[in-house]
Amino acid sequence: MRRPLGSGRAGNGGRLRRGTAVSAAVLLAATTAAACGGRDDGDDGGTATGACEGQQTTGITDSSLKLGGIYPLSGPASAYGAIPKGIKAYFDYVNKEKGGVDGRQVEFVVRDDGYQPPKAVEEARRLVEQEQVFALFQTLGTPSTTATWDYANQRKVPQVFVATGASKWGTDDKHPWTIGWQPNYVSEARVYAQHLKQEKPKAKVAVLFQNDDFGKDLLDGFKKAIEGTEIKIVQEESYEVTDPSVEAQMRDLAGSGADVFLNVTTPKFGSQALAADAKITDWNPLHILNNVAASVTVLEPVGFKNVQGVVSSTYYKDPNDPQWADDAEMKLYQEKMKQYSPGADPNVPYHAFGWAVASSFHKTMEAAECKTREGLRDSMRNLKDVEVPMLLPGVKMSTGPDDGFPIEAMQMMKFEGERWTLTGDVIDTRKVFGPLGD
Template identity: 40%
Template sequence: MSRGVTRRAALAGVTGASLAACGIGRAAAKSYGPGVTDSEIKLGTTSPYSGPASGFGVYGQAQSAYFQMLNEQGGVNGRKVNLISLDNAYNPPKALEQTRKLVESDNVLAIAGFLGTAPNTSVQKYLNGRKVPSLFLTSGAERFNDPKEYPWIVPLYPTYVAQGSIFARYILDQKPGAKIAVVYLNDDLGKDFLHGLKIGLGDKARSMIVREVSHELTDPSIDSQIIDLKGAGADTLMQFTTSKFAAQGIRKVHDLGWKPLHILASIASGIGATLVPAGVEQSKGIITARWEKLPTDPATLNDPDVVAYAAFVKKHMPSLNIEDNTAVPGYINAFMIAHVLRRCGDDLTRENVLKQATSLKDVAPPMLLPGITLSNSPQDYLAFHGMQLGQFDGTRWVSIGDVIRISAAR
């Protein structure tokens, strides 16, 4: 005997077919890019573990240590993160060579953005041409915030131009008749800071800046530049350079008995990396821009972010001098990458990684000062929109005023 199809069964069949066609009622399909499996996400990076900027190698160590911690906690959406970190010696050709290896031999999904203007510049065109995301690189050079020409290069650091402009605003407010001397690193870092200073000073830049001199990363010392600047009759000194040279400058200023208003680039403001080697007494009164909490600041020792960071360092980076704040941006970089990977879910393609990395909205990474969150868009990758000035009192950086709003300044 034949059996007819009941109305209920027919409706159930139609509904089931419709749901299946729409993809409802079943798990979303997984989509993987290079270096991704059900159990692993492979990333790559380079860091200066040797060479003239080897002190910045702790940035890469912090990235690796963060993902080690994360993997011990179960990884990202059940996948372990395998970060391959190679030495670039802070040498642009070496950085490019190592990055090519990571992409073409190790088949990484993305590059965990590394530290330094020169190394990142050397790989910018290559990674963009290969459509490999460089996630949250640590350089404030304006050239990296260029979504139109370099959509695969995603910066994070506040721009050097914006910082230079903020320093100018401070000088105009506090010392409008200043005679300014500038020593800067002869690369995009130093030039962008100087450019921002001139933008901030406006029409007064020509009269207020009495002398500007540069130096190379390979120079053994900047003592002669400091002597030159003092001889120009300046009463305000801007140091737009890295920690090694900033420490030399601070010591030489003290030895000369020179007492200018002294402003230091944020990249060289680490207490352990710069001010302790220079001498904390000699460093009193120096001003910088900041956006990160300091792990040794007595005012924030009980802050939950600082407590967690100190525990992280103790367990995963036991040889680190916690006064060396260079590790903090590496820690933040890794946090932000993990945040993006979580948002990707099972769509771990390079295209979706880029999409998630460029649509941040009020993200609050650990170790940022209160009131500073990160947001960007596909049209503007600038994620930091605030920072604060601080003055060194011999022990810690003391905040000056409120958080200052910043924007790209082209």
């Protein structure tokens, strides 16, 4: 029972603070809700009626939708705490000006796990069992999502668009309730390998990686992508998220003779590695910074003059890039961030990331034939070239029975002056490299 993007009456906004609800709500036509599995507003849980009879309706009514997110608002990955601010601004905007998401006012409850998997499990339980959210939206980080996906799938709660690019979210067939959003780390690694094949076909690569599923996934993908080429990894160094610094690892890598440095880190350590690279004046490799640490907020503390020529990849529009100054979605984003999150800088890319993923959820929820947990699960796994305005032109969301990766296209970028500059064309890794297992 698909229907186009709707508009409706304005709703109420809300606040974002740790452990509390972050605004967002909406109003859907009762006839559509009844036909597609709606329930009365007074019910705290239960199942749908009508065509979607028996499906779960916990956390959703004819006029409201409750989502829960888990982020490292504190701890070593706290830079990612900017993401829910962008999500909040988007939901506040659609609640007050567009009638919400599919006619329902969205309430977004954010919990802090400090980038600690045991804490993530605790917060997931709190959101599902106490807050009774409809879905877990955006659990951040590979370790935390890995710790919670068994629980989410046992409870049959959608864990939608998790904020991590681990390849297992799209290849595993035992967790149908969990799905990623951003390009997976293996596909990202393939893009870097392709870049080196073209620009430095005999590259000697030194790698710094986070010693967990995130770091190993990207590194393993890169190793496989350079098989059969003259590109060689000459040294690897890892770090733990509890480490105070990566300076020692950087000194070791500098002695490797590598002419390429692959920086597979989260923001705190990415910034440290960039700073260390700048200090080691007798080592000047091509510096490849993975996407999850490529925010301007990671580079700025190092000094822009020290990060010139660093390369990375992206898939959504950078609010600092003047080429998007007249872009309709960017203008809307800038305006509404200032209106609904006045303390947040719209130019921080993590805010734009939040806006983009919230818009992606909006479209996915609207496409759900049943407005139930099962309906969302099915919708997120049946996306067909869905356009999200904050994504780069040519980047669309697609999933299917044999493809659990919503976004698999990226474009290389180079840091010049005080911002990233897009280079080359958008690379659809599905078409260029084939399925992930190839």
